[in-house]
Amino acid sequence: MRITKIGYKTQRIILISAFLLVPLALLTTFSLYPALKLLFYSFTSFNGLTNVYPWVGIHNYIEIFSNPSLFGVFLHNLSYFIGGLVQNVLALLLALFLNSKIRFRNGFRAILFVPYILNSVAIVYMFQYLYQDPGVLDMVLKFVGLGGLQADWIGNDKLVNWSLAFVSLWEFLPFTMVIYLAALQSLPRDMYESAVLDGAGAWQTFRFITLPNLRSIIQINLLLTVSGALESFNIPFIMTNAAPGAATFLTQTMNVAFVFDNYGLASAMAVVLVVIVVIVISVQRKLIGQGDDVV
Amino acid sequence: MKTRVRSADFLGVVVKYMVLFIAVFVVLFPLYISAINSLKSNSAINNLSPLQAPSHLDWHNYVTAWVGGDLGSAFFNTFFIIILAVLGNVILGTMVAFALTRFDFALKKYIMGAYLLVIFIPTMTVQVAIFGVIKDLGLFDTRFAMILLYLGTNVVQIYIYMQFIRRIPMSLDESAMLDGASYFRIYRSIIFPLLAPATATVAILQTIAIYNDLYSPYLYMPSSNLGVASTALLRFQGPYSDQWNLIMAASLIIAIPVVVIYLILQRYIFAGIVAGSVRE
Amino acid sequence: MKRWLVGLSAMTGSLALLAGAGASVAAKTSNAGAIKGTITVLSNRTDMQANGMLAKYSKEFEKLHPGTTVKWETFVDNTTVQTQMNGGKYPDVMLILPTVTQSELPDFFTPLNSLTSLMNKIYFKNFQEYQGKVYGVPTFSDVNGVVYNKAAFKKAGITSAPTTLSQFYADCALLKKAGIIPIALNYSAQWPLGNWSSSLPDVIAGNANYMNTLTSQKDPFSANTPMGKALTIVDTIVKNGWAEPHFENTNWANSKVEEAKGKVGMMYLGEWAIPQIVVDGTPSSNVGFFPFPGTNSHTKPTAFLNPDWELAVNKHSTNIPTAKAFVQWMVLGSGYPNYAGGLPPVKGIKSTVPQIEQFESEAAIRQAVPNSAALTKLISTSEVDLTGGGAVQYVLNAPNFKAALQKLNQEWSNAQSLGG
Numbered sequence: 001m002r003i004t005k006i007g008y009k010t011q012r013i014i015l016i017s018a019f020l021l022v023p024l025a026l027l028t029t030f031s032l033y034p035a036l037k038l039l040f041y042s043f044t045s046f047n048g049l050t051n052v053y054p055w056v057g058i059h060n061y062i063e064i065f066s067n068p069s070l071f072g073v074f075l076h077n078l079s080y081f082i083g084g085l086v087q088n089v090l091a092l093l094l095a096l097f098l099n100s101k102i103r104f105r106n107g108f109r110a111i112l113f114v115p116y117i118l119n120s121v122a123i124v125y126m127f128q129y130l131y132q133d134p135g136v137l138d139m140v141l142k143f144v145g146l147g148g149l150q151a152d153w154i155g156n157d158k159l160v161n162w163s164l165a166f167v168s169l170w171e172f173l174p175f176t177m178v179i180y181l182a183a184l185q186s187l188p189r190d191m192y193e194s195a196v197l198d199g200a201g202a203w204q205t206f207r208f209i210t211l212p213n214l215r216s217i218i219q220i221n222l223l224l225t226v227s228g229a230l231e232s233f234n235i236p237f238i239m240t241n242a243a244p245g246a247a248t249f250l251t252q253t254m255n256v257a258f259v260f261d262n263y264g265l266a267s268a269m270a271v272v273l274v275v276i277v278v279i280v281i282s283v284q285r286k287l288i289g290q291g292d293d294v295v
Numbered sequence: 296m297k298t299r300v301r302s303a304d305f306l307g308v309v310v311k312y313m314v315l316f317i318a319v320f321v322v323l324f325p326l327y328i329s330a331i332n333s334l335k336s337n338s339a340i341n342n343l344s345p346l347q348a349p350s351h352l353d354w355h356n357y358v359t360a361w362v363g364g365d366l367g368s369a370f371f372n373t374f375f376i377i378i379l380a381v382l383g384n385v386i387l388g389t390m391v392a393f394a395l396t397r398f399d400f401a402l403k404k405y406i407m408g409a410y411l412l413v414i415f416i417p418t419m420t421v422q423v424a425i426f427g428v429i430k431d432l433g434l435f436d437t438r439f440a441m442i443l444l445y446l447g448t449n450v451v452q453i454y455i456y457m458q459f460i461r462r463i464p465m466s467l468d469e470s471a472m473l474d475g476a477s478y479f480r481i482y483r484s485i486i487f488p489l490l491a492p493a494t495a496t497v498a499i500l501q502t503i504a505i506y507n508d509l510y511s512p513y514l515y516m517p518s519s520n521l522g523v524a525s526t527a528l529l530r531f532q533g534p535y536s537d538q539w540n541l542i543m544a545a546s547l548i549i550a551i552p553v554v555v556i557y558l559i560l561q562r563y564i565f566a567g568i569v570a571g572s573v574r575e
Numbered sequence: 576m577k578r579w580l581v582g583l584s585a586m587t588g589s590l591a592l593l594a595g596a597g598a599s600v601a602a603k604t605s606n607a608g609a610i611k612g613t614i615t616v617l618s619n620r621t622d623m624q625a626n627g628m629l630a631k632y633s634k635e636f637e638k639l640h641p642g643t644t645v646k647w648e649t650f651v652d653n654t655t656v657q658t659q660m661n662g663g664k665y666p667d668v669m670l671i672l673p674t675v676t677q678s679e680l681p682d683f684f685t686p687l688n689s690l691t692s693l694m695n696k697i698y699f700k701n702f703q704e705y706q707g708k709v710y711g712v713p714t715f716s717d718v719n720g721v722v723y724n725k726a727a728f729k730k731a732g733i734t735s736a737p738t739t740l741s742q743f744y745a746d747c748a749l750l751k752k753a754g755i756i757p758i759a760l761n762y763s764a765q766w767p768l769g770n771w772s773s774s775l776p777d778v779i780a781g782n783a784n785y786m787n788t789l790t791s792q793k794d795p796f797s798a799n800t801p802m803g804k805a806l807t808i809v810d811t812i813v814k815n816g817w818a819e820p821h822f823e824n825t826n827w828a829n830s831k832v833e834e835a836k837g838k839v840g841m842m843y844l845g846e847w848a849i850p851q852i853v854v855d856g857t858p859s860s861n862v863g864f865f866p867f868p869g870t871n872s873h874t875k876p877t878a879f880l881n882p883d884w885e886l887a888v889n890k891h892s893t894n895i896p897t898a899k900a901f902v903q904w905m906v907l908g909s910g911y912p913n914y915a916g917g918l919p920p921v922k923g924i925k926s927t928v929p930q931i932e933q934f935e936s937e938a939a940i941r942q943a944v945p946n947s948a949a950l951t952k953l954i955s956t957s958e959v960d961l962t963g964g965g966a967v968q969y970v971l972n973a974p975n976f977k978a979a980l981q982k983l984n985q986e987w988s989n990a991q992s993l994g995g
Contacts, residue, residue: 008472011477012398012478015394015398015478015479016394016400019390019391019393019394019482020390020391020394020406022387023387023388023390023391026443026446026447027409027410027413027447027450029428030443030444030446030448031413031416031421031447031448031450032409032413033424033428034425034428035413035421037421037423037424037427038416038420038424041423041424048423048661049657049679050679050682093314094318097311097314097315100311102311102315108318109565110558110561111319111322111323112318112322113557113561114322114326114557115322116503117499117503117553118553119506119507119524119528119546119549119550119553120507120509120525121507121525121528121529121549122546122547122549122550125532125542125543125546126326126328126329126543126546127325129328129329129542130325130328133821133824135345136345139344139345140346143346152821152823152824154823154824155763155822155823155824155825156824157823170322170325174322178565179568181569182565182568182569227414227415233417233419234507238529240763241763243762243765243968244968244972245823245972250417253420254420256958258674259674259965260955260956260960261674261955262955266420267420270416270417270420270421273420274412274415274416274417277415278415281415363625364625422658423661423662426658426659426662426664427662429662430664435662435664436664513650513651513652513655514655514658514659517648517650517655517659517666518646518648519624519649529651530624530649530651531625
């Protein structure tokens with residue numbers, strides 16, 4: 001109570017300072033300062049091992065943009081990106097079903113959320129087992145009469161990234177779904193009631209009421225999906241040891257840094273990656289429209 | 296006419312349930328396969344089809360996984376780190392969100408920009424620089440290295456809390472101020488309790504993020520007594536990589552505690568997510 | 576706000592000073608020369624951590640030197656160790672990562688020349704040496720060759736190990752005919768492919784220094800060079816279906832089991848793989864080991880001895896005497912070379928592994944030469960991963976073998992022109 005004797009103006013200054021001091025100190029120490037260091041390394045030929053930082057100017061950036069093979073792996077990231085779009089569509093569909101009149105709704109929701117909370121190393125091990133050649137997945141396909149679809153899920157270069165993208169979808173779809181479900185549950189009922197009174201069908205209510213109202217949520221989910229796809233690392237790294245057919249931009253960056261001792265170039269690649277993510281997300285925001293209250 | 300609508304409805308319902316049951320199957324099938332194969336003896340895993348359940352359940356793999364992977368100390372370290380880091384993230388996250396949503400000040404835009412930028416930087420690529428910081432703070436090879444790291448790099452909760460606070464009417468603050476409450480009191484007695492659902496969401500999100508992190512624990516806590524769940528599991532693959540029954544047992548041991556916590560807390564988790572995603 | 580930041584960095588700065596001060600005080604007070612206190616040792620053997628062997632070594636050393644404590648750290652990923660080295664925080668007894676060049680040795684390690692009894696007995700001193708000082712000693716030495724299942728050979732009607740390349744190809748065909756996978760390459764694990772591009776070329780050239788001459792050669796990846804011939808051999812194996820049926824999707828651990836069972840005939844690895852295959856379920860007498868017949872000349876195939884992981888002592892260690900004593904004991908006293916199934920790196924001590932005795936009679940064994948700094952640098956600049964198997968993966972993965980070699984030549988000459 002005594003604090004109130006200090007005017008709200010002074011209090012304001014004290015509170016803002018006090019509340020932000022520690023968090024900003026942490027943010028600066030562990031995120032901003034390392035980010036600046038990354039930027040600095042990108043202009044050097046630092047090898048990641050000895051503490052020597054020979055300045056090379058924009059040489060690393062020139063090398064990135066004059067070496068098309070460094071960008072080639074983005075084709076692999078594309079699988080994760082498309083997988084991410086599919087993930088959003090499926091998640092929205094499941095959320096719509098769960099939001100309708102349905103039995104065992106909480107049971108369905110509880111089970112469908114489970115993959116998201118499993119340890120990701122454990123998930124990769126499970127799928128490694130399923131994907132063996134010949135393995136469980138092949139047996140199941142044969143069992144349901146789709147034996148013709150049996151394949152070498154990890155070894156075949158044309159398939160491997162889709163197999164891995166599916167693992168990513170399996171792991172992260174539940175979260176996307178729950179976000180959509182939550183958003184659907186918070187849409188006001190009366191909007192739908194008046195729409196039904198006006199004779200709107202299921203598709204029309206979805207198209208003209210649900211979808212527009214979900215715009216900002218769709219945007220935030222896509223943002224997570226896009227940055228996730230561009231930065232995928234764990235799944236290809238643990239599952240295939242980042243073999244050439246499954247390398248992503250980030251696994252390749254780590255390879256340049258630690259196998260080829262070129263931490264400077266790898267830092268430049270990381271900077272380029274962040275810039276690409278920011279550009280893609282800005283474009284996406286332009287396309288889908290505003291909704292700047294989210295993030 | 297009416298019957299036709301009804302049959303269309305009926306068809307819709309059938310499709311709905313079918314899709315949901317297929318989804319449930321896709322979710323549970325890998326877990327089922329892992330479970331039955333984790334319960335097979337060495338000879339059973341080599342001789343039975345992976346789809347076939349063993350005739351007698353061999354819990355031996357769970358014991359071997361627990362002892363060989365030193366999973367006991369891995370769990371202790373993991374939960375020690377999670378509890379302190381999540382607590383810190385909740386307290387600091389609510390403070391930052393409160394200061395950034397309830398007040399306007401000169402640097403606000405830049406601070407929000409900084410938090411946003413940090414989300415897009417893959418932590419892995421900046422580890423060399425972070426390593427220097429951890430070392431200079433004298434925290435290398437301690438659990439506190441991880442706790443501070445997570446406090447400084449996991450920042451999504453700021454956005455979740457900001458979303459929530461924006462939806463708490465200013466009139467609540469104003470009437471408290473008329474009663475003479477200080478800003479700190481408003482934060483502590485009004486805002487913080489109202490954020491409880493968001494806190495449930497934040498807690499589960501952060502727990503999962505920390506539980507899944509495998510690179511930084513390896514880097515900052517190399518001592519063998521400082522393993523965490525992810526690294527214990529990854530270390531496990533080397534010596535036992537040809538023994539799928541053991542790997543599956545270890546994977547399930549690692550997965551189960553979080554599933555249990557989730558089942559207990561799920562009501563709050565979903566409530567938090569629902570409350571958090573409402574548009575203004 | 577700005578002032579806060581300054582205050583913050585001042586705070587971290589002073590903390591750093593404190594931490595630094597603490598370390599230097601500890602260094603001064605440690606009893607110079609005495610073998611006591613705690614040391615930490617790095618190991619790549621997660622399996623020996625799980626089966627208690629590492630703990631057993633600790634106990635033995637602690638018994639020999641009362642008052643010491645030995646703690647182990649294992650790693651599965653070089654990158655974490657490298658970051659720790661860059662940050663100056665790494666175990667007292669280290670393994671030297673392949674990315675550390677000779678001129679970088681003094682930055683991280685302390686010379687071991689004072690361990691005179693070890694220095695007089697050991698091979699491979701020149702591998703981790705800089706300006707006359709030795710920084711690393713091998714835990715054991717390796718010789719690359721083909722590890723094979725004798726029963727599988729018998730089943731295919733092969734009576735003796737091949738000594739020429741065409742015999743080797745003929746044996747592959749026989750094994751395939753008998754329903755056996757002739758040779759597992761272990762493509763997915765990547766590192767098992769390294770032999771084809773870093774060891775086999777020397778064998779074909781019959782020159783331990785051949786790899787080092789690549790730095791000055793134009794188009795070393797053309798099909799008629801020893802390097803090109805080595806890559807052609809592995810390509811021939813894949814093209815003829817002599818590798819795993821889905822050679823791009825392999826499981827290293829599983830390959831060992833399959834070879835123990837006789838479903839896989841051969842693997843081109845090193846002698847260290849023999850005990851691992853035995854552990855996976857076959858008597859030692861069923862596993863054979865022969866030098867890779869890289870050419871069709873009728874002299875004994877050449878094989879080169881290489882050091883395995885090398886032990887070194889952290890120059891920042893606060894307990895250098897104990898760390899050095901441990902290195903010496905690990906090589907001379909622990910029995911680790913025989914446990915690992917490698918060749919003892921010590922003069923006058925013979926291997927107890929029967930397969931190696933057989934191998935020694937079939938091969939002209941010579942000591943290898945370390946990779947020159949220039950070669951290591953050129954590999955880094957060109958990003959042609961000759962030592963880790965990445966280049967072989969690239970060649971096997973490419974739709975056109977000839978074009979892949981061309982591409983390697985081009986990347987190599989680009990790097991050469993950058994002054995690599």
